[in-house]
Amino acid sequence: QICQSQNNVFYYATFYDTNKKIPMYSAYKFEGLKNCTRLNAWYIEPQLDDNNAPPNMKLEKDVKIQGLGDYQALNGNYEKSGYDRGHLAPVFQAESQSCADTTFTLTNAAPQNPYFNRGQWRVLERNIAKNLSDQCLPNKYSVYIVTGVVPGTKNISNKVNVKVPSHFWTAYCCLDNNNKCQISGGFIGVNENITPKDKSVKDLETELAKLYNLTSFNLFDRSTEPPANKANQKTMKISSFKTKRQ
DNA sequence: CTGACGTGC
DNA sequence: GCACGTCAG
Numbered sequence: 001q002i003c004q005s006q007n008n009v010f011y012y013a014t015f016y017d018t019n020k021k022i023p024m025y026s027a028y029k030f031e032g033l034k035n036c037t038r039l040n041a042w043y044i045e046p047q048l049d050d051n052n053a054p055p056n057m058k059l060e061k062d063v064k065i066q067g068l069g070d071y072q073a074l075n076g077n078y079e080k081s082g083y084d085r086g087h088l089a090p091v092f093q094a095e096s097q098s099c100a101d102t103t104f105t106l107t108n109a110a111p112q113n114p115y116f117n118r119g120q121w122r123v124l125e126r127n128i129a130k131n132l133s134d135q136c137l138p139n140k141y142s143v144y145i146v147t148g149v150v151p152g153t154k155n156i157s158n159k160v161n162v163k164v165p166s167h168f169w170t171a172y173c174c175l176d177n178n179n180k181c182q183i184s185g186g187f188i189g190v191n192e193n194i195t196p197k198d199k200s201v202k203d204l205e206t207e208l209a210k211l212y213n214l215t216s217f218n219l220f221d222r223s224t225e226p227p228a229n230k231a232n233q234k235t236m237k238i239s240s241f242k243t244k245r246q
Numbered sequence: 247c248t249g250a251c252g253t254g255c
Numbered sequence: 256g257c258a259c260g261t262c263a264g
Contacts, residue, residue, distance in 0.1 A: 038260075040247080084261055091260085118260050119253045126259090193253080 011099040012089045014107050017151070018048060018071035020163040022110040025148030026088035029095060030132055030172070036100035038091055043105040048072045057105045073106050073162045081156045083164065086112025088147045090125050110149045111156045111164045115193035121168060124187055124196055128172060136174035136183055145172045146219055150211045152191070165191050167211065171201055171219045181220065 012028035046053035046063045048071045053063075060068075060075055068074070078085050088108050094100035112121070128145070136143045149165035156162040171186035186204035189196025199207065201219055209217040 079262090087260090114261065115252070118251090122259065123254070 011095075011102045012108075014088070015148075016045075016048070016072070016107045017163075020151050021071075021073040021077075021161065022149060022151060022163055022165065023088055023107055024151075025146050026108050027144065027146040028089045028093070028099075030093050030129065030143040030145050031095040032133055032137055033092070033129055034094060034096065034100075036091055036094050036097045039101055039104040041104065042075055042085060042109070043102075044068075044072060044074065045105060045107050048107070057102065057107075073109075075106070077156060077160045077162045078111065081111065081160070082114070083111035083156055084114045084117040085109040086117045086121070086168070088149070089145075090147075092122075092125050093129050093145065110168075111162060112168065113191050113193060116168075116189070116191060119193040120189065120195050124170070124189075128170065128187075132172060132174070139174075139176075139182075141174035141176055141182060143172060143174050144220070145170065147171075150208070167191060168196070169204060169208065171204055173201070173220050184220075186219065 012026055014026045015024045016022075017024055041059060043057035044060050044063065045055070045057055046065060046068075047055050049068050050065045053065065069077075085106065086109055087103055088110065089103050091100045091103055094103060132143050132145075147168070147170040150167040150169070151163045152166035154164045156164055167188055167190055169186065169188040172184060173181045174183040176182050184201045186199045186201050187196040188199060188204060188207060205217050205219055208219075209215070
C-alpha cells in the first residue's frame with residue numbers, strides 16, 4: 001500500500017504488487033477537469049527497495065540504493081517493450097498540477113497496449129470525467145474513482161519480470177453528505193484497443209472476483225462511517241480485497 | 247528538449 | 256485540423 005506523495009503531501013493511494021511489479025489499483029478523488037500539463041519523466045518509489053528510504057517518489061537517477069528494482073518496475077523495463085506506461089490514476093482526472101505530477105510514478109502505471117491507451121481508454125477517461133463533472137460535482141457530491149488491472153500471465157519481455165495486465169478496469173462512486181453512494185458505475189476492457197464494457201459496480205465486482213479468483217471483491221467501502229483519516233485529510237474510499245486465504 | 251506517431255473527435 | 260498520450264533520439 002502506497003500513498004503517493006511528494007514533499008510529504010499525499011495525493012492518492014495505490015495497492016502495488018511488488019512481485020508482479022505492477023499496481024493492482026489506484027484510488028483517488030475527482031474534483032473536475034483542470035487542464036494539467038504532463039511531465040516527461042517518471043518517478044519511482046525508493047521505499048519499496050529500501051526500508052529506510054522516506055516515502056516520497058524520486059527520479060530514478062537520484063536514487064542510489066542496492067537492489068533497486070527488486071520490488072518495483074524501472075523505466076528500462078518498459079523501453080522497447082512495445083507497451084505504454086499506462087496511467088491508472090490519470091493526468092486527465094487529476095485535481096491539481098502537483099497531483100498530476102505525482103501520477104508520473106511507475107507504481108501508478110502498468111504495461112498497456114499503446115493503441116488501447118491512446119485510443120479507447122483515453123476516450124473512456126474523458127467520458128467519465130465529463131459525466132462526473134455534469135452529474136456529480138454540481139450536486140456537491142464527493143467523487144471517488146478507483147482504477148485497476150487484472151494481471152495477465154505474460155511478462156513485459158523475455159528477461160523482465162513485469163506482468164502485462166489482461167484487463168484494465170475503472171469504477172466511480174459519487175457520495176452525498178451522508179456518505180451514501182448516489183451515482184456509481186464502472187467499466188472493464190481487455191488490454192487491446194476495444195471499447196471497454198459498461199458495468200454496474202455490482203456486476204463489475206462479480207466479474208473481478210471471478211478474474212482474480214476471489215470469493216468476493218468490493219470496489220468501495222460498504223460502511224457508512226468515514227474510513228480512518230489518512231492522506232491529507234481526504235476520506236479516500238479504498239477498495240478492499242477479500243482473499244480466500246493469505 | 248523536439249519531432250513523430252496513431253487514435254478519435 | 257486538433258488534442259491527447261506516448262516514444263525515440
